[in-house]
Amino acid sequence: MKAFIVENYSKTEKLQLKDIPEPDLQDDEVLVQVHAAGVNLLDSKIKSGEFKIILPYKTPFVLGHDVAGTVVRTGAQVRHFKPGDAVYSRPDNFRMGTFAEYVAIKEASLAIKPDNITMEEAASLPLVGLTAWQALVEKAKLKKGQKVFIQAGSGGVGTFAIQLAKHLGATVATTTGTTNVDLVKNLGADIVIDYKKADFEKTLRHYDVVLNSQDAATLKKSMNVLKPGGNLISISGPPDPVFADDIKAPWLVKQIMRILSYGTRKAAKRLNIDYSFLFMKASGNQLRQITALIESGAILPVLDKIFPFDATNEAIAYVESGRAKGKVVIKIR
Structure with a gap:
């Protein structure tokens, strides 16, 4: 082949x-x-x-x-x-x-x-759908009436996650460029921040969940939009000790991940928020649940x-x- x-x-x-x-x-x-x-x-x-x-x-x-x-x-x-x-x-x-x-x-x-x-x-x-599902349904347990900030709304994960969060009944905020504002609004985003014109850190407050997919600077700013007890879930790092345990990483790799995530975990603890790293896992069962949403028209x-x-x-x-x-x-x- x-x-x-x-x-x-x-x-x-x-x-x-x-x-x-x-x-x-x-x-x-x-x-x-x-x-x-x-x-x-x-x-x-x-x-x-x-x-x-x-x-x-x-x-x-x-x-x-x-x-x-x-x-x-x-x-x-x-x-x-x-x-x-x-x-x-x-x-x-x-x-x-x-x-x-x-x-x-x-x-x-x-x-x-x-x-x-x-x-x-x-x-x-599959990859973006499972990522959004495992972040919002499995980890965050997102509920109707909660507020979620999904970064990079016009990207692969963003376009799926916005639709999933709206299906779950959440209020959705996102960031995107000027040319993609209408796209993310049509997908269901309630609050759209043009990152070329405004800073989300100065606009968003008291959110329940942040799905972070950007760099370390954005991750740090994201902590300030969460309310105490909120969830910061990152798919772009840094990997944390819980993830290291999940993948049964060797001792040295676990220590590296512990060091890499130390500053982020310390800052999250100080603000009384929960930080976790997500590297999605394959799951036919979750895909079947996603299939039902696709066939019903809830997600496109x-x-x-x-x-x-x-x-x-x-x-x-x-x-x-x-x-x-x-x-x-x-x-x-």
Whole structure:
């Protein structure tokens, strides 16, 4: 099969298109023929080695974290999928590889594709959908009437999280650039701050939840918009000791994470707010709940561009540029 390979960790080296064997299929896995694959900033960060301390992939490896496609074959223990099923998934860590013609995915991480959207739209959803779900539903337990600040509302996670938060009954504030104000308002944002014209720290007060996806300076300012007892959930770091325990990190890695997050945790404790780092996990069960929201029309996919398979490097470069509104997808079949 054809696949885009990371030969070496590098910020500048491009992925290489190569012919490689189909992935080995374990008893609890499903072989999926890839129709489309979503592109995420995480792909770029893993390619550059930025997440090597958390996810030490051995080169060479196939990149890609989002997929929609068709079941080709199932392992001996698989009970809920059969050849021909249209499915979508965010494969497990160390079993990723969706920038390819085929990918093997654990049954527990797979779900039937929503029947009212295209393969390309379905491929745009798993990583950002699961991230938003695990942040707002699982960690924050966001409730009707609460207030949530979702940064970068026009990005992949932002466009999904705004819609999910509105579905849960929350008041939603977000930041975006001038050209994307109407987009995030149409998705349901109640308060939109044009970051080119105003500072959210001076506008927002007494929020229950902040979903942080930006840099360290933005993380620090975000603490000041939360009320005592509020939740600051970051998907951009720094990783904390709880996360280190979750991934069963080696002792040295745990100490590094403890040091990296010390200042943030100390500042949060002083303000009586809860800080946590989120690195989303694959979950077919949560995807099935997301499917129900998609099929009901409560959440709509937001696609910016669809690139052909041979333009995968261009798709990654476009995501890295920060110009994407919603998601970028590669059409493979």
